[in-house]
Amino acid sequence: MIRLDENEISFPDPERYDGHEGVIAFGGDLSVERIWFAYQHGIFPWYNPGEEILWWCPDPRFVLFPDEIRVSKSMRKILDRQVFSFSENKNFREVIKNCQEISRRGQSGTWLSDELMESFIKLHEYGLAKSIEVWQNNELVGGFYGLQIGNVFCGESMFAKVSNASKAGFIHFVETHRKELELIDCQSHTDHLESLGARMIPKREFLKILHKNNERR
Structure with missing residues (x-):
């Protein structure tokens, strides 16, 4: 693995470098500029808070x-009955906060550190990150x-927080944006x-899809 220089925003080319089990670099920082650069090259941070930042591009x-x-x-019945309502970018901070705090089966703690969360909030303020909210009885x-x-x-x-909420939100998002989206990156299997x-x-x-998409922008 390659250690990143905090003073230089660069990564190993993930097309030529496989790293170790999908980890291609460690270290660096969580600045907005580095995170945005990383995602444009198919790389994302995933690590335990308090430990070294790990940068991934799995294969x-x-x-x-x-x-x-x-x-x-x-x-389909749940969606047709309008059990939930949906919005986009109405409450990014609450969505990411809930993602950080929600308890997950088989996990103790969270991978989403406060520093990483604040960087994503800034990315949202710059119009680069978006949230999808799912509501029921006016509650998120x-x-x-x-x-x-x-x-x-x-x-x-x-x-x-309730059964099928995130699944309904994901389906709604995909069906709403089907014509303008080429791909949704889910990173790792669930x-x-x-x-x-x-x-x-x-x-x-x-x-290849990501690079072609970047060239069109």
Whole structure:
């Protein structure tokens, strides 16, 4: 692995460097500029707070192509009955805060540090990060956030306080933006997103889509 220089925003080329189990670098900082640069090159931070920052570009990559979204009959009924309502960028700070604080099965603590959270809030203020909110009876019950890089949405984290909230929000987002999105980056495998149609593709294929998207911007 390569240690990053805090005074220089650069990374190893993830197309030529595989790193160790998807980790291609460590160190550096969590500045808005570095995070934005990293995501444009298919790299994201994922580490335990208090430990060294790790930068990942796993192979294979877990993604969802919008046209491959799978909606079960039970979820379609929930959406048709309008059990939830949805919004975008109405309460980014609360969405990311809930993603940090929500308890998750098999996990103790959170990977989302206060410093990383504040950087994403700044990215939102710059119009680069967005949130999707899920409401029920005027209460925020679910949502997720990520970075929008042209036609690629890089999903970061989601939360749900009631059953099916985050799943409904994700389906709504994909179906609403299907025509303008080429790819949704889900980063690493989860059963939750696999049930919705996400699948693994080679890292090289993912980077090719991302680079082509960057050239069009």
